[in-house]
Amino acid sequence: MSGSSAPLRKFTREEVSRHNTPDDLWIIIDSKVYNVTRFKDLHPGGTSVFLDEDIPGQDATEAFYGLHLHEVLELPQYRRLQVGTIEGEEPQLYGKIQGQISQVPYAEPAWLTPGYYSPYYKESHRRLQRAFREFVDEYIYPDAQAREADGKRPSQSVIDKMAELNIHAMRMGPGKHLRGLKLMNGIVAPEEFDYFHELVITQEIVRCFARGYGDGILAGCVIGLPPVLNFGSEELKAKVVPEVLGGKRFICLAVSEAHAGSDVFGLQTTATKTEDGKYWIINGSKKWITNGHFADYFTVGCKTEDGFTVILVERQEGVETKPIKTSYSATAGTAYVTFDNVKVPVSNTLGEEGGGIFVMLSNFNHERWVMCCGGARSQRLLIDACLKWVTQRKAFGKPLASLAVIRSKLASMIARTESIQAWLENVTYQMCNMSYREQASKLAGQIAFLKMYSTRSAQQTAIDAVQIWGGRGITQTGMGRLIEHYYRTVPFDALLGGAEDVLADLGARQAIRSMPQNARL
């Protein structure tokens, strides 16, 4: 469709070929006819490319797709350049189609690929996936791309829309907090919502392809609210949970510190009781706090007389947040947080005094598993982009895909991604069937290894993709911008929720601890 109000005319290729001079210059891209006479002097790629001998009045489809994303032609300022179409021909090429399953091999997990089977997903998972894909493409993707670029916090209109459908609640996983809620307009009953539904949601959100925004869109809630849900007093929950799940107020998890990283026993933020024993007085600072800059509530790890205690702090005088500039966008709200004589009722204590480590540990598995869901899916975004690139881009007169070294990189990318998803689905199935206690003892190692493997794979895939894309893989605009973004932000997953090497060691230590005493070679 043309952006101009004039109806599109039909031309023969012969007619177009007559518009072949600098003062009257037309080209054909995928059967659409563009008048680039005036545009050629404004073209970001320069004027000269339009004057090459095989461009004026001719079919420039291959030249165009070797240098631009399809979406360029869909921008209103460029759609206006279209003056007609070629008689008897229809456009054949397409870019991202809203709400659709990608036809690119391995760009979707097997269960979404036509003709494949899976024992894990029921009709309600498929319904949720379809609805969620539409939602992400319509509301989240455009906001994600815009906010990732301008660094502003996710638009409240998107947060509200998510709240309306109870998406914030679903992101907390299955549980009592879903009771009585209408999930995604009622397409999943709260009592049937399981970890596979949550996996579906997490994997669909990742398709917004904006890592900072992915955290900005209330990842703080996914890690900051569970301690309130599971360990807060009834009174505290009644106040905080509806506000947060309704998207009206924001929460973050504030544990790591400049001095101590995630070593909770090395924390220096203190909470001491007032003489009457009714309040905590909190002093200290926290670093790398996701969503901290716009949070209203802080789930804070503190050193107390009895050891380590988790306390919910509401933003008030004495709480300051400063943005930290990281290698992903400021839309994540990553903050340095300081507490200066902050007075909090003792009833805001989450769990036992001195029992903070249990409160923290109880959510680690879930947090890491959520990150594995995201990591498994984001690697497919790269497969999708790389497969398109190597088949449409020519170098030395042949598509990149004709080079064995390129195919070898693709093979490894695909094999890694498929194995992560298969392992993830197995772990998710265990989560659906194990009690919480069993999960804690049996899955901590599995999930630690899975996350380690997923993030190592993701980093290797990022490196391979940059080699495949060349200079475009390190350029923030144009065709390779998604690759550049991925390469720049992939280490977040390898650090957040437990650094890769620490997790690897955790898994290995657990396995060694569980060795039967009498096993011999």
Ligand code: HEM
């Ligand atoms: C209606 C047709 C065209 C439009 C609207 C258009 C638009 C653009 C835009 C917006 C860019 C900036 C980079 C980006 O965002 O992708 C660009 C870059 C470029 N374009 Fe075009 N273009 C058109 C046709 C062509 C054709 C036919 C050629 C080659 C014969 C060409 C060659 C280039 C080159 C070499 C660059 C620089 C690419 C880079 O830096 O990687 N363009 N074009």
